Amino acid sequence: MRLIIDTDTGVDDAEALIMALTHPNATVEAITTVTGNVHLDNVNPNVALVLQLVGCSVPIYSGAIQPLVEKWNDDGRRFHGDDGLGDWSERPPCELKLETEHAAVALVRLATEFPGELTLIALGPLTNIALAIRLDPTFPQKIKQFVFMGGTIAAHGNTPTVTAEFNIFIDPEAAFITLEAFPYSTMLSWETTIHHVIEWAEHDRFCNLNTPLAQFYAGMNSKNDHRLRPVYKGHLLPDPLAMAITLQPELILEQETRHVTVELRGQYTRGQTVVNYTRYTTGKANVSIVRRVNMNGVLQLYENMLCSTINQP
Ligand SMILES: [Ca+2]
Numbered sequence: 406m407r408l409i410i411d412t413d414t415g416v417d418d419a420e421a422l423i424m425a426l427t428h429p430n431a432t433v434e435a436i437t438t439v440t441g442n443v444h445l446d447n448v449n450p451n452v453a454l455v456l457q458l459v460g461c462s463v464p465i466y467s468g469a470i471q472p473l474v475e476k477w478n479d480d481g482r483r484f485h486g487d488d489g490l491g492d493w494s495e496r497p498p499c500e501l502k503l504e505t506e507h508a509a510v511a512l513v514r515l516a517t518e519f520p521g522e523l524t525l526i527a528l529g530p531l532t533n534i535a536l537a538i539r540l541d542p543t544f545p546q547k548i549k550q551f552v553f554m555g556g557t558i559a560a561h562g563n564t565p566t567v568t569a570e571f572n573i574f575i576d577p578e579a580a581f582i583t584l585e586a587f588p589y590s591t592m593l594s595w596e597t598t599i600h601h602v603i604e605w606a607e608h609d610r611f612c613n614l615n616t617p618l619a620q621f622y623a624g625m626n627s628k629n630d631h632r633l634r635p636v637y638k639g640h641l642l643p644d645p646l647a648m649a650i651t652l653q654p655e656l657i658l659e660q661e662t663r664h665v666t667v668e669l670r671g672q673y674t675r676g677q678t679v680v681n682y683t684r685y686t687t688g689k690a691n692v693s694i695v696r697r698v699n700m701n702g703v704l705q706l707y708e709n710m711l712c713s714t715i716n717q718p
Pocket residue numbers: 412413414415417418441442528529644
């Protein structure tokens with residue numbers, strides 16, 4: 406599997422990146438970055454650090470600094486720390502090397518060079534994806550498979566717009582453009598996230614595995630323990646779940662295909678993904694909603710990735 410990862414790294418993005426970079430069946434061809442959880446000025450060094458810690462060399466294409474219309478706010482820092490990686494006290498220094506090409510331009514170029522070969526997974530706001538679609542309207546047709554973490558399937562959000570999930574809330578127009586343009590995509594929602602956590606005992610065991618990547622996992626999660634918010638029953642895996650079902654689709658236990666679009670004007674619902682569960686037609690069923698995931702398989706992926714041998718770049 407040849408992957409392009411679009412990311413607003415983010416603690417859970419970092420975990421998803423490690424999962425992909427250490428997976429035996431995946432080659433990460435490019436990483437494109439976007440402002441989301443934290444500003445691009447933090448996202449880019451965070452991606453570089455993950456690559457350094459895993460010992461991989463992958464081109465990083467810096468992308469959209471701001472959402473298309475909405476003004477970005479730094480609400481994500483509450484969950485990801487000021488630096489986006491949990492303000493890990495032992496964060497090592499890291500050299501940042503970025504490609505000169507803009508992320509959206511790189512997405513279009515790579516999709517054109519390798520039509521039908523690349524799987525694209527979006528782990529942040531969909532700004533770069535929407536820009537790529539506007540640069541090249543045939544971009545979606547050239548992508549083999551598109552998976553995104555974002556949206557709600559039952560209006561249970563995690564933002565001030567209570568029915569919207571963070572990635573869509575940050576850039577609703579980009580999400581609208583993306584869902585309108587892709588004939589088919591796979592969605593890992595916020596509700597699916599909160600129903601598939603790593604229980605705390607298992608999370609603690611992973612933190613204590615005594616490998617370099619487990620130390621990183623423990624470090625970036627040390628100040629951001631969701632146990633402080635007992636509404637969640639364990640360590641949350643928004644982006645890693647999306648990555649897990651991309652790398653190993655057999656982990657999907659239940660999914661259904663529905664028409665999904667994005668509300669842009671609602672007084673209380675702007676940025677909500679609207680799923681049509683009725684018999685009335687609003688558009689072609691365009692999104693596979695993942696409802697249930699094999700967590701034993703996901704836990705095995707975590708164990709494997711945290712115990713992986715680090716390559717020397
Ligand atoms: Ca993310």
